[in-house]
Amino acid sequence: MPFDRISPSRRFRWIGAAVGVPLLLLAAGATGWALTPEPAPPTVTRPAAQGPTAQGPASPTAAPTPTPAESVPPAAPAPAGLPVVDYGPAPAGFPADPDTMDTTPLTEGVHPTRRIAAYTAPGGRPLAFLAPTISGVEVTMPIAQRRAGWTAVLLPSANRTLAWLPPGGFTTVALRDQIVVERKPHRLTWYRAGRAVRSWEVSLGQQGQETPLGRTFVLGRTPPPEEVYGGVDIFALGAVPDDPDAVPAGLRGAHIGLHSWYHDGELGENTTNGCIRLTRSGQRELLAEVRPGTSVVVVDELSAPPPTA
Structure with a gap:
């Protein structure tokens, strides 16, 4: 029974599987394996018979400006000691994704440009910080909702969970x-x-x-360490x-x-x-x-x- 889930440790080391096959643990240590920073994706043109033509990414923009009738709830100051979401389990207390089974495509993502606070709701309580990278890899989180000038994203290292972000501190990226x-x-x-x-x-x-x-x-x-992953x-x-x-x-x-x-x-x-x-x-x-x-x-x-x- 293979253990084929990617798992971290303090040094993100490889661990053995039940069949004796090591698994990759995402790492940043000098002797460990690390997530490979993602280069800018090339524009790829596919023949029409194989699918639609690749679309270029949208220019990064700031969070959308609310309409004049919309009041933006202020963001409470975030305590400096809040945890930063990383590869380990995310902090508890964030809201459930109410549309988690919705298969409508999510066409925009958020990339933090600095450490930003993540809240429970627009104008809600800050529970953690989101950083521009996790294990040295740039993070882009799909946008699930927008409300009252705030943006909800799928929370990393958690299942079926949202985090709400106030305006500022991130750019948006097109997801095709x-x-x-x-x-x-x-x-x-x-x-x-x-x-x-x-x-x-x-x-x-x-x-x-x-x-x-x-x-x-x-x-x-991340690259595979063993032939068990087929070299991919x-x-x-x-x-x-x-x-x-x-x-x-x-x-x-x-x-x-x-x-x-x-x-x-x-x-x-x-x-x-x-x-x-x-x-x-x-x-x-x-x-x-x-x-x-x-x-x-x-x-x-x-x-x-x-x-x-």
Whole structure:
């Protein structure tokens, strides 16, 4: 039973799996493995028969200006001692994402340009800081809501949770892609601008360690350390295990990963510790086309294609 979820430790070291295969723990230590900082994605033109043409990213902008009739609740001062959200579990107390099963594409993301406070609601209580990077990798969080001049984003290192940001301290980034994972048919579909580009059969979490439902996002990428990953980079998602006590002790505090495997014999089965496995060719295509910040939605099964944003 492979342990294939990406997990941190103090030095983000590799730990062994039940089958004797080490897993990558995202790291910044001199002897550890680190998330690879994401270069600016190239503009890729795809033939019309394979999907819509790639769209260039929007110019970073400030938070939207509220209408004259809209009153912006002030942001309470954030105590300097609040925790900073990192690769470990996010602080508790943030609100649940009320639309976590919504498959409408999230087309904008937030990138902090400095350390900014994250609140429970517009004008609510500050609980943590969000930094421009996690483990040295730039962070982009999809925008889930806007209200009263404030912006709600999907919180990193948490499941189905929002954080509210007051105006200022971040730029917005266009997100052209979306990944939808269906647990019952074991299918991953990549969408661009609301149109399906490709689908792949995937392996998902075993009983008791099911791949978490709801909206999350691509947090970053890291190179594989062993041939077990098929020699292909790994996407770490913002999601974490729903039941941390169900995973081996060395994987507690872990994140869910999207990656390939050294063979495809388990595709269509529930054999992972919550990670999403697909073919090596599929993973390479996603790595080439999909940027960090892209939203990922895990549902049991789609009754209809996702609506266009």
